[in-house]
Amino acid sequence: MTMHAITTFAAQIVLATEEGGHAAEGGHGIEPGITSGVIVEWAWLIVVVPLVTAFLITLFGRKSPFKGWLLAEAAMAFVAIYGTVLFLVNAAQGVTYYGHVQVAEIGSYAIEWGWAVDGLSIMMYFLVGVVGLLVFTYAKGYMDADIRYTWFFASFSLFAGGMLVLVASPNFIQLIVGWELVGVASFLLIGHYWEDFANVDAANKAFMVNKVADAALFMGAIIMAVSVGSFDFNDVIGVVVNGEHGMLSQYAFWAGLLIFIGAMGKSAQFPLHVWLPDAMAGPTPVSALMHAATMVTAGVYLLGRLFPFYLDVEGIFAADVRNIIIVIGGLTLFLMGFLAIVQNDIKKVLAYSTVSQLGYMVAAMGAGAYTAGLFHLFTHAFFKALLFLGAGSVIHAVHSNDMSDMGGLRRFMPRTYWTFILGTLALIGIFPFAGFFSKDEILASMRHAGMEGQSVATFILVLGVAGAFITAFYMTRAVALTFFGTYKGHGHPHESPAIMTLPLIGLAFFAVTAGWVNIPGVYTGFTEWLAYRIPLVGLGDHHAESFDWSLIVVITPLALLGIAIGWYLYGKDRDTQLERDRFRIPVLWPLFEHLYYINDFYSAVFVRPLLGPIARAILWVDMNVIDGVVNAIGGGSLAVATGVRAADENLVDGVYNATGAATGGSGSVLRRSFTGRIQQYAAFSFVGVIVIAVVFIIL
């Protein structure tokens, strides 16, 4: 890497932006922003520091202060500070910078490692840094006395590094590297308590389901790269923005669909959502940071990264995929919300809630609402991490995940209670908390998309509005069962230590305020921050100019109704779970309780039919091929050994003996010629000389 290459590249970016200036019409009219400078050129440190820290903790963690926690916390603090600085610079002036280093070259394809520093990735740096820092701080208290304490922080740092590799990536190759790194970290951390076999199953399930989606992502990325001739996102977007009818437009549907399937796996979209609720087997900080705030949003991030490709104003690329995206997102947000109602495990309530909220984000992307989807990603990261950490605090106090063992905790744990309430209000979308603004923007965007001619968006809008009601209902239920009524668990619950409650307060601050960065008609900075992207100028997405009052007058009363019904049903204290759940809806309830039979379906259709034959096939291979090979090797070795022995005894020994006998025999013959008579020797010498002389003369 040379600085020269970077500055040249930056210059090209500026040039490209200026040339593409005419495309700005109709867009936001965003100027290119900062394209060089120390702060962006050194942004690769954000990625490298946590990765290096992960290895340092693995190697030296046990001997370092606080057994590795301090190293991890320092790395996250670095990311948080650097991310915040970039965030502020971006907010003030806008930043668009793409650094890269060529690692290898395969044919005409350059394999590069790079770091994108633009509105989208800066938002993710900020999220991973700030939420990560708070979660790491919390984890010190939560994981205290854990048997694999150091290893936990090593894996967690590996996750942070992998996630930053992913969001820093300006090309598919690096994205996939980061994608798999977070997958591995997820596998390690879900299976953190591997003594319990169920947790190992959950880890395997998460890994396998993600692998299915990853395979689609690889195929999509390869199709895309071959059609465009480059793995670089900017090249892909460049083709889209220029509207070239090249190879990409032919294969765009399949490339777009396959990449979306990859995003579905990571962002837990129906029907690939099955791994996320099981992933709650991991420690709660992991659920908060990975399975709520950052990792599961990677799919939404990827859709955002390729947004112009999916938006496809002229309809020659992946516009058809967008209808699939919005339907999948809509189904996910609606169906998974119901499942949160019937869960008794507080973490599973939040897990299904996360899946449902991810559905909102994906549906927003499908509706062509770049800002709305990423805005919800931004706010959701804070309040969902807050809710998970609050749940973790409760679990830490009562030593159980089951809400039947909780109740009345608001008196014992006031800080956890109040922060949890703030998070809940943000999630439900009550004014003026964060979720209100982001969810409203998503629904407004759907309405707009419906009016613009994407007819399916109107249908999904109905699901989205209903989802807001469901969200209010299940969150009220969770709060009521956890914090109200009488305590049903064992022992005396106590408030968590300050190291756990302070991060809760920090996140609660963001849960309240994060929405204020994008208030339609008042302040829309967030829209501009995200729009600092190259080489497109103007994403052409819809974002609300003012509040959609007709939606608000529907959603807010619906949410309040959800709270009221939830409170009516669960607010009153009931001793047993049976008594509590007597409001079963006849047909739907069993469906919800069995999670729509999706897991059973997968077991019956994929897992068991595959497992049996696979097991038999493996047994056959083991018995015949492997044993055969082993036996053949054994027999062969025996035969060879016998042959070697024979050769040793006959050939080698024979040669030695023959040599010895020949030497001895010839010696006993030749010794007779050695008479010891000097004059005889001299005579022989003379005869020899004569013979040699004669030979020379004759010849």
Add this chain to the structure above:
Amino acid sequence: MTIIQFVLVGSALFSIGLYGVLTRRNAVLILASVELMLAAVNINLVAFDVYLKDPAHAGQIFSLFIIALAAAEVGIGIAIILMIFRNRQSADPDDLRLMRG
């Protein structure tokens, strides 16, 4: 004087020396016979040197070396024979068959 006369003298002297070396029963006389052979060689060297008109006179210089060598050889040879005689009271090479195979 032609070269043939020198070669005849040298050959005769060498043959007498060889006869002496192979037949004498006294080691001292064998040593003396070796001297005769060396003298024959010297005569040949000097004769051919002159005959071939070697400007460097390699043959004559070589014969000087041989004379010096012969003197040294006689010195060492006589000393060895004396020691053998002193130990074994004999200088007959037939009695010295320690190296017999």
